[in-house]
Amino acid sequence: MAHAYELRCRECGKRYNNAPLSICDECFSPLEVQCDLEAARNTFTREAIAQGPSSMWRYQALLPVPDDYVAPTPAGWTPLLHAPRLAERIGASNLYIKNDAVCLPTLSFKDRVVSVALANAQIFGFDTVGCSSTGNLANAVAAQAARLGLKSYIFVPADLEPAKILNTQVYGAKLVRIDGNYDHVNRLCSQIADRYNWGFVNVNLRPYYAEGSKTVGFEIAEQLGWRLPDNVVVPMAGGSLITKIRKAFKELIALGLVEDKEVRFFGAQATGCSPIATAVKTGADHIEPQRPSTIARSLAIGNPADGVYATRCIRESGGWAEDVSDVEIVSAIQELAESEGIFTETAGGVTTAVTARLYAHGRIRSDELTVICVTGNGLKTTDALAGAYELEAAVRPRLSDFETYLEEQNEERELVSGGVRVR
Amino acid sequence: MKSANSCQEASVSVRVLLPNAFQKHTDGTREIESNAGNLPELITEIETTFPALKTHLRDEQGQVRRFINFYVNEEDIRFLGNDKYAFKDGDEVLVIPSIAGGSCACCHYCGQDCACC
Numbered sequence: 001m002a003h004a005y006e007l008r009c010r011e012c013g014k015r016y017n018n019a020p021l022s023i024c025d026e027c028f029s030p031l032e033v034q035c036d037l038e039a040a041r042n043t044f045t046r047e048a049i050a051q052g053p054s055s056m057w058r059y060q061a062l063l064p065v066p067d068d069y070v071a072p073t074p075a076g077w078t079p080l081l082h083a084p085r086l087a088e089r090i091g092a093s094n095l096y097i098k099n100d101a102v103c104l105p106t107l108s109f110k111d112r113v114v115s116v117a118l119a120n121a122q123i124f125g126f127d128t129v130g131c132s133s134t135g136n137l138a139n140a141v142a143a144q145a146a147r148l149g150l151k152s153y154i155f156v157p158a159d160l161e162p163a164k165i166l167n168t169q170v171y172g173a174k175l176v177r178i179d180g181n182y183d184h185v186n187r188l189c190s191q192i193a194d195r196y197n198w199g200f201v202n203v204n205l206r207p208y209y210a211e212g213s214k215t216v217g218f219e220i221a222e223q224l225g226w227r228l229p230d231n232v233v234v235p236m237a238g239g240s241l242i243t244k245i246r247k248a249f250k251e252l253i254a255l256g257l258v259e260d261k262e263v264r265f266f267g268a269q270a271t272g273c274s275p276i277a278t279a280v281k282t283g284a285d286h287i288e289p290q291r292p293s294t295i296a297r298s299l300a301i302g303n304p305a306d307g308v309y310a311t312r313c314i315r316e317s318g319g320w321a322e323d324v325s326d327v328e329i330v331s332a333i334q335e336l337a338e339s340e341g342i343f344t345e346t347a348g349g350v351t352t353a354v355t356a357r358l359y360a361h362g363r364i365r366s367d368e369l370t371v372i373c374v375t376g377n378g379l380k381t382t383d384a385l386a387g388a389y390e391l392e393a394a395v396r397p398r399l400s401d402f403e404t405y406l407e408e409q410n411e412e413r414e415l416v417s418g419g420v421r422v423r
Numbered sequence: 424m425k426s427a428n429s430c431q432e433a434s435v436s437v438r439v440l441l442p443n444a445f446q447k448h449t450d451g452t453r454e455i456e457s458n459a460g461n462l463p464e465l466i467t468e469i470e471t472t473f474p475a476l477k478t479h480l481r482d483e484q485g486q487v488r489r490f491i492n493f494y495v496n497e498e499d500i501r502f503l504g505n506d507k508y509a510f511k512d513g514d515e516v517l518v519i520p521s522i523a524g525g526s527c528a529c530c531h532y533c534g535q536d537c538a539c540c
Contacts, residue, residue, distance in 0.1 A: 011490075023444040026479055028520040029490045184497060190519050194443040206522050286489060289499050303499060305521050308489070 004039050005064040007031045007207055010309075018064070020124050020204040030305070033064045033207045037254055044255055046226060053077075056112050056215035062251055063215070064208050065119045073144055075111040076215050078103050080223035080371070085339040090356040092364070096229070096371045097336075098220055101344050106143045106167065107377035108136035108345075109241070113212035114144050117201035120208040122148060126199035130154060132189040133202075134182050134237065134298045135164030136345075136376050141201055142173035153198065155185045161297065163380045181292055183303050202238075213241045217248025220371055221258050228252075228261045230368035231319070233355045235347045235375055236267045236276045237299040239310030245373075246313050265314050266364070267321035268354035270294035270346075274323035276304055279311045281321065287311070295326045295384050296346040298376060320363050324353040330384055332356065336374070343378035351375075435460060437514040439469070444520055448476040457516075462493060462506050465516065490521040 007016035011029035022031055044061040052058030056076025060069065079099045087095035100109035114137065121129050130153035131141045138154045145152035154168050158177040168175050178185045186202075193203040201209045221228055228249055234242040242265055252258045269277040272294030275287050287307035292300035304310070314321055324332070329346055332353035337343045344352070355372050358364045378385075395405045439455045446453065455472065459465035466487060470477040482488050493500040494517040500508055510516070 011488075022522045023442070023490075023520045025444055025447050027482075028444055028479065028488055030522060180497065183499070187494060187517065187519055190442070190522065191440070191517070203522055289501055291502070303492070 004061075004067070005033050005035045008034045018120075018123075020120075020126070020199060022204055022206045031207045033211050035062050035064065035211075035251070037062075037251065041255060044257070046222075046257060049222065056115065056212070056219070059215055059218045062218075063116055064211050065116065066123070069119060071115060071119065073105055073111075073115055073147055075104055075115045077219060080220060081340065081342070083340050083372075086336060086352070089335065089339055091359045091366055092355075092370065093366045094369045095355075096224075096369070097340065097342060098216060098371055098373045099342055100216070100373070100375045101342060101348065101377040105147075106136070106139040107380065108140065109213070109216060109373075109375040110136040110140040111144070112215050113137075113209045114140040114201055116212035117199075117205045117209035118144050118148055118150065120205055121150065121199035121201070124199060124205075126197070127151060128153065128196075129199040129201060130189070130192075131201045131203075132156075132182065132186040134300060135160050135380065136298055137202065138164060138168040138173075138175070139380075142168045142171035142175075145173065146171040155189055155192075157181050157185055157297075159297075161381050161383055163382065167380065182301050183289070183292075186301075186305075210240050210244055213244035214248035214251070216241065216373060217245035218252065220245070221249065221252050224369075224371075226258050228258050228263050229371045231264045231266060231364050231370040232373065233266045233268055233351055233358065233370065234373045235299055235351045236269050236310055236321070237301045237304065237347075239267075239276050239304045239306035241373070241375070242267055243306055243309045243313045246317065262317060264319040265317045266319045266354070266358055267310060267314050268351045269321065269323045270296040270299055270329060270350050271323040271325050272296070273300045273302055275302060276307045276310050277321035277323040279307065280314050285311075294329075294346075295381075296329055296350050298345060298347045298381075299350060320358065322354040322357050324350060324357065328353040330388065333378060333384065334388070337378070342374060344374045345376040345378050345381040346384050347376050348374040348378070349384075434458065435510050435512050437465075437510045437512075437516050439465065439516045439518065441469075441518050442520055445473075445476060445518070448479055449473045459510060461509055462500060465510070492519050492521060493517070494519065 009024035009029055010032050012027045014024055014026050040061045049058050054077050055074035057071045081097045081099055083095045083097045103109055103111045128151040129145050131137050132155045138156050142152055152173040154173045155176045155178055158179050189200055189203050193200045199205050249263055253260045273292035275290045279287050289303040292302045294300055329349035333349035336352045351372055395401050437457050439457050441453050457465055457468055459468050495514050
């Protein structure tokens, strides 16, 4: 390999020099970045990584950027939290949460992929960048483009959550609302990228962008003390993240940083948009597109680009996929917040609810070391909880009033526990 | 360009937009007019018009490669009946390859054959 990384067709194997290109011109299949593992063998060591920055860039030797690249934004390196209280509720005993709800700078795992994509946008000389997005990516591109001084055009479905729209516009990005669902938006962006000389992070820069997801896997392994878990539960929209975490684990095994181990991968989707879970359950080798209808809009991709690869990743690893209803999603958001103090968006509700079902159905044994990937922050989808909580009358600032309030609370609790709820 | 192989009675004419990835094999042509009545006819016409594209459009089994998607106006043709959908006069047909970014990585790293790439 002439450089430390290059593009390669995933189907026919044709190799390409680094360029803003995502489709093989021979077989029209997706291109992928391949890093030269041998070149990285001396630099990608536990010791070197430990001395690196407290961000995803501690793994720079296996990311598609030049050796001397200095990242302007410290994304990633989010907490891996032991989750005993959630574990107890769902019948697990060795459960961890990879919490990208607090990923910087925009509170979702998309900050990782955008960091790598925009580094390459600059290398390729783009002055305008963009994306099609279900929201989190929009926020991440808008913020990081602002920091790099790039212009940005962000394309989103018109019905996107208000918080995600505001969190894009505030960075000065040009937000284009499209009258359609994400699949319509994505298709339009493919056409725009063909016509305009813009760097679309998830179109012509997608091979580079997707590599950023590997850092979730690298971090999980390092934070577990350089070992791999038994299981990983991952939300699936386009299906890329789950395959890239697996790729990260394989790279770590190949370089001897962790012991060889077959980790099982479990995918999570909302029933209202579950093309990948359906393929896994039915044993299909192709993806039947769906028209999304779910509150989990960040996962609402009816024709997932990496669906086939995600399905194979799950199947090959011995894992499984499940899908859950919107009601279950909301309950799981509340359960995760109440049990572990983590407020996730709807996608995290999907992942948590699916995890509970996987334990309930015996697909994961209670003592197995399992990591749940929470990929976004609940502050962005508060509308999902609209009406879930009552705003009680204000209490006068007197101790006697507060004591009356407490008594009323206790009375209500007794009535509820007695089986009669009076309001 | 017009095709002579389509319906006798009606002059269905559809506008077909080709992706940049095809242009190497179409001498830069990005758009064609077609009288094809349905998707199989359209694919045959594209292959006849651009012989260089033919070997790239299909896999070893002769199937149109699965990463190539067809849309009619704003809809995935699979929602419309796929091969059975009869093109209507004035339809705009988009040909768009999937853009995927994931990976399975096992062949590259272990050198073994596997079923996942």
